[in-house]
Amino acid sequence: MSGPVPPRMDELTARAALRSMAIRRAHEPPYGWELYSPFRVVVTGSLDNVAAWLTAAEQRDGQTLPIRVIGMRADG
Structure with a gap:
């Protein structure tokens, strides 16, 4: 599976690295x-x-979780 890497790959890689x-x-x-x-x-x-x-x-950055999510237990 080789071929040219799409040009927007650099931009997406930088965003992912953040x-x-x-x-x-x-x-x-x-x-x-x-x-x-x-x-x-x-x-x-x-x-x-x-x-x-x-x-x-990125749109969720800086937003707190709603109380209903914060208060939930991970196991159910």
Whole structure:
């Protein structure tokens, strides 16, 4: 799976790095791109999917979680 890297890859890579994440080609079907942290893959799909996830995360920066989310337990 080689070929030219899309020109917007540099911009997306820089945005991902601000969140301690990186972008790589997906190793499993459906092939595409993965936005990942050292612990998990966050998004798999096209670069549009990666850009949309980063945009949504950037829009949440600085906003606190609603009380109903803060008060919930992780186990149910």
